Structure formats: C-alpha cells, structure tokens
Amino acid sequence: MAELKERIIQSSLDLFEKHGYHGVSINQIVEHCGASKGGFYHYFHSKDELLYVIHDTFITYVLDKANQAKETYQTPTEQLQAIVHSFVRVFDLYKAHIYVFYQESTYLKPHYEELIKKKRDQFKQNIFEVIQKGQEAGEFRNELPTEIAGMALLGMVNWTYKWYRREGEKPIEDIASIYVDIILHAFLTSEEMNKDTNQEYFLKKAFLFEND
Incomplete structure (x- = not known):
C-alpha cells in the first residue's frame, strides 16, 4: 500500500507542476495514478494535507541529514561539509517537490505552514550552531557574523532550484x-586552510552520504 501513497504523491507533483494546486482536483489525481478516492483518503485527509506532505518530505530530509552530520562528525568543518553536501543533493532528489513548494507554498493552511516553518527554523539553527562552534574552535573566521554567514550559505544553496537541471553538464x-569548496574557502581561517587534511580535501570530491 505504501507504493500507492508514493504513486499518489508523484501524480500530484506532475499535475501541480503543470496546472497549479488549485487547477487540480482529487478526482484528477486518483485518475492520473490509477487509484480510487478511497485509496487517496486512506493516506490523506485532504488535498491540503497532501500539499503539506510534499513540502514536509524534503524539509525533513535536510533536517535529518543535518542532525546526522552533527552526530557523525567530530569537527565543525566536517559537519558543515556534510550538511552542505546533503543540502545541495536535495535539489536533485526532490526536484519536483521543491518546485511545487516554491510555486504553491502560499496555499498551505496555517497549521501546516507552522509545522513547515518549525522544521525550516530548526535546520537554520543547525547551520548557525555549526558555524558558531567552528568559530569558537578556531576553525572558522571570527570576523564573519554568524547569522549573516549562515543566511548567505542558505541563500546561495537555495537558489540552486532556479538553475539546476539534471541534464546539465555536471x-x-x-x-x-x-559548493562545499566555495563555502569552506570563505569560512575557514588561513591556519585551517593550510592544514594538510584540508589541503587534501580540496584536491578531491566530497561524496558524503552519497549512498542515501
């Protein structure tokens, strides 16, 4: 039955991308995926909840990855590498979800909007905390205001949805x-940049969480 849920989500993504949230009915969604209304309502109370699940899927992914990075890696530099890497990957893994998010997020009901905002804020705070710990540990430059540096990172990576194409060159x-290379070059102190471990890192690709 979980397969049916995924089919419903995928059909709604296809239809929302083409016709917009208000241009698509539940009847059209179930017809598109070969389901019944009973099947739809088994997983979703309403189309509003379906829109929330679409939003929640990729936000939960990046938040879980950020928490995992903080638990797995010892240094703030390693943690930030992992967080940025998984953050960028989400624009490929959940490309359609993110497109619908930016196109249709204004239609989220207040209750669902608050749940999404809570997770987005948690992810943002993870970024801020890792940057601050990196500054306290002498790994990241102290002259960078923590929140401005964090918001710059978020803004740069979030913009990926505007230009990324799976059929592109890279x-x-x-x-x-x-992205990791650019961000670490901006954040790391000159002492950290000159360490052998970081020099080695910049000479190879970072494939953190590549199998997830």
Whole structure:
C-alpha cells in the first residue's frame, strides 16, 4: 500500500507542476495514478494535507541529514561539509517537490505552514550552531557574523532550484562538492586552510552520504 501513497504523491507533483494546486482536483489525481478516492483518503485527509506532505518530505530530509552530520562528525568543518553536501543533493532528489513548494507554498493552511516553518527554523539553527562552534574552535573566521554567514550559505544553496537541471553538464555530486569548496574557502581561517587534511580535501570530491 505504501507504493500507492508514493504513486499518489508523484501524480500530484506532475499535475501541480503543470496546472497549479488549485487547477487540480482529487478526482484528477486518483485518475492520473490509477487509484480510487478511497485509496487517496486512506493516506490523506485532504488535498491540503497532501500539499503539506510534499513540502514536509524534503524539509525533513535536510533536517535529518543535518542532525546526522552533527552526530557523525567530530569537527565543525566536517559537519558543515556534510550538511552542505546533503543540502545541495536535495535539489536533485526532490526536484519536483521543491518546485511545487516554491510555486504553491502560499496555499498551505496555517497549521501546516507552522509545522513547515518549525522544521525550516530548526535546520537554520543547525547551520548557525555549526558555524558558531567552528568559530569558537578556531576553525572558522571570527570576523564573519554568524547569522549573516549562515543566511548567505542558505541563500546561495537555495537558489540552486532556479538553475539546476539534471541534464546539465555536471551531476549533482560534483555541484555539491563545488559548493562545499566555495563555502569552506570563505569560512575557514588561513591556519585551517593550510592544514594538510584540508589541503587534501580540496584536491578531491566530497561524496558524503552519497549512498542515501
């Protein structure tokens, strides 16, 4: 039955992309995926809840990855590498979800909007905390205001949805490594940049969480 849920979500993504949230009915969704209304309502109370699940899927992914990075890696530099890498990958893994999010997020009901906002804020705070810990540990430059640096990182990576194409010249793994390279060059102190471990890192691709 979980397969049916995924089919419903995928059909709604296809239809929302083409016709917009209000241009698509539940009847059209179930017809598109070969389901019944009973099947739809088994998983979703309403079309509003379906829209929330679409939004929640990729936001939960990046939040879980950020928490995992903080638990798995010891240094703030390693943690930030992992967080940025998984953050960039989400634009390939959940490309349609993100497109619908930016196109249709204004239609989220207040209750669902608050749930999404809570997770987005948690992810943002994870970024801020890792940057701050990196500054306290002497890995990241102290002259960078923590929140401004964090918001710059978020803004740069979020913009990926505007230009990323799966058929483009570089795969998402390479793009993620480029982002990590740019961000660490901006954040790391000169002492950290000159360490052998970081020099080695910049000479190879970072494939953190590549099998997820």
